[in-house]
Amino acid sequence: MRDNGILRIIARFLIPLIMLFALYIQFHGDYSPGGGFQAGVMFAAGWILFVLVYGMPAGLSVIPERAMFVLSACGVLLYALIGLLGVALGGNFLDYAPLLDDPHAAQQAGIILVEFGVGVTVACVVMLIFTMFARRRSQFVGEWKPGDHD
Amino acid sequence: MVVAVAVVTVRDLFSAAMLFAIYSLLSAALFAVLDAGDVALTEAAVGAGISTILVLAVLTLARRYEHPVKALHWPALSVVTVTGICLLWAVSDLPEFGAATNPVHQHVAPYYIEQAYADMGVPNMVAAVLAGYRSIDTFGEVVVIFAAGLAVFSLLSAGPGRQASSPEEDE
Numbered sequence: 001m002r003d004n005g006i007l008r009i010i011a012r013f014l015i016p017l018i019m020l021f022a023l024y025i026q027f028h029g030d031y032s033p034g035g036g037f038q039a040g041v042m043f044a045a046g047w048i049l050f051v052l053v054y055g056m057p058a059g060l061s062v063i064p065e066r067a068m069f070v071l072s073a074c075g076v077l078l079y080a081l082i083g084l085l086g087v088a089l090g091g092n093f094l095d096y097a098p099l100l101d102d103p104h105a106a107q108q109a110g111i112i113l114v115e116f117g118v119g120v121t122v123a124c125v126v127m128l129i130f131t132m133f134a135r136r137r138s139q140f141v142g143e144w145k146p147g148d149h150d
Numbered sequence: 151m152v153v154a155v156a157v158v159t160v161r162d163l164f165s166a167a168m169l170f171a172i173y174s175l176l177s178a179a180l181f182a183v184l185d186a187g188d189v190a191l192t193e194a195a196v197g198a199g200i201s202t203i204l205v206l207a208v209l210t211l212a213r214r215y216e217h218p219v220k221a222l223h224w225p226a227l228s229v230v231t232v233t234g235i236c237l238l239w240a241v242s243d244l245p246e247f248g249a250a251t252n253p254v255h256q257h258v259a260p261y262y263i264e265q266a267y268a269d270m271g272v273p274n275m276v277a278a279v280l281a282g283y284r285s286i287d288t289f290g291e292v293v294v295i296f297a298a299g300l301a302v303f304s305l306l307s308a309g310p311g312r313q314a315s316s317p318e319e320d321e
Contacts, residue, residue, distance in 0.1 A: 025191070030272040033187030035280060037291075041195045048203055076296050079289055094285040108272055111281040118281075118292050125299035126200055132306040133207035 011053040018046035026119045030111055036118025043119070044126035056134055065131055068124040075121030082113050161216050167205045174198040188276040 019042075026039035051059035082094070089098035096110025097103055153173045160166050174197030181190035245251075262279055272278045280288055 030274050030277040032274060033191050033276070034274075035188070035277055038188075038191045038195050041200050045195070045199050045203070048200075072296055072299055076292050079292055083285070083289065094289065096282070107278075107282060111272060111277060114281050114285060114288070115277070118288065121292050121296055125295050126204075128299050129204060129302045130207060132302055133204070133211070136306050137207070137210045 007053055011049055015046050015050050018049065019043055022046065022123075026115065027112065029115055030108060036115035036120075037122055039115075040119040040122025040124075041126060043123040044130070047123075047127055048130055051130070051134070056131070056138075060131070063127065065128070068128045068131070072121050072124035072128065075117040075119070075124065078117035078120070079114050082110060082117070086110075163209055163212070163214055163216060164206075167202055167209065170205070171198045171202040174201070188274075 022039045022042035025034035025042060026036065029035040029039065047059060047063065050062070082096070082099075084093070086095040086098055087093055091098040094110075094114075096106050098106070099110055100106035153169055153176065157166050157169045157173060160169065174193055178190045178194035178198060181187075181193055262275060262283065267273065267275075267278075272282070
């Protein structure tokens with residue numbers, strides 16, 4: 001698969017677009033359909049396409065596995081921290097109103113930050129699961145007939 | 151519907167995965183027709199995209215064909231039939247599809263529809279409900295996803311098992 005020229009060129013063209021679209025869905029999610037879950041999945045899909053075309057070592061050199069672990073935890077913690085920040089500033093848990101003076105701006109900032117946490121967690125978890133399945137496969141390669149369907 | 155039946159009947163797991171992706175894509179199109187953009191986007195990205203890739207990744211580890219089932223499993227068939235009949239019976243009790251007086255449209259939905267923009271200043275009502283009004287639920291979902299990642303890690307990092315001989319050490 002790595003020697004397929006058409007695939008490489010098309011992937012090189014498509015992957016940035018997929019990731020850009022994911023970022024658009026992430027940060028434009030409060031104006032149009034979308035949000036953290038979809039954006040995270042799409043970003044991970046772009047990375048998986050990169051891995052399928054260029055191989056797992058290249059993919060892991062872009063985002064190491066340890067970074068995926070740390071970032072997936074960071075996304076959850078970002079969400080929780082935004083919630084606790086509201087508590088610290090005198091509101092309820094996940095109450096965005098105390099974050100900024102303007103209530104609308106506070107709600108928007110809270111929603112965008114929280115969705116960013118969601119997106120980071122989802123993207124990293126999906127990439128992590130794919131990485132672990134692929135590694136598992138590489139441990140089995142001697143046993144199964146190679147080239148079944150990949 | 152045809153695709154769903156085909157998913158169940160086909161024995162080749164690779165074809166089943168592909169048919170399931172088609173099924174998800176068709177549901178996404180259905181959601182898009184119903185003007186549910188967020189759900190359509192999620193179904194297309196998660197159902198047709200990522201879950202298919204993950205199923206294929208699992209299939210590289212498993213055999214390609216299902217075990218053929220020899221005979222009908224009568225207790226299972228009876229349980230499924232009874233459950234199906236109960237569900238169909240319950241369907242007759244559901245309120246009329248899409249009627250404005252249904253309970254689901256009378257509870258909190260009108261408040262969200264009328265007040266979401268005034269409260270949040272966010273034009274996409276789905277985002278306002280998801281991350282604003284219902285943000286604690288969403289927090290739970292994120293924790294569930296993180297836990298799923300950890301669960302897969304703990305299952306798959308256990309080593310290849312006794313029948314496989316792995317020359318390299320696990321980290």
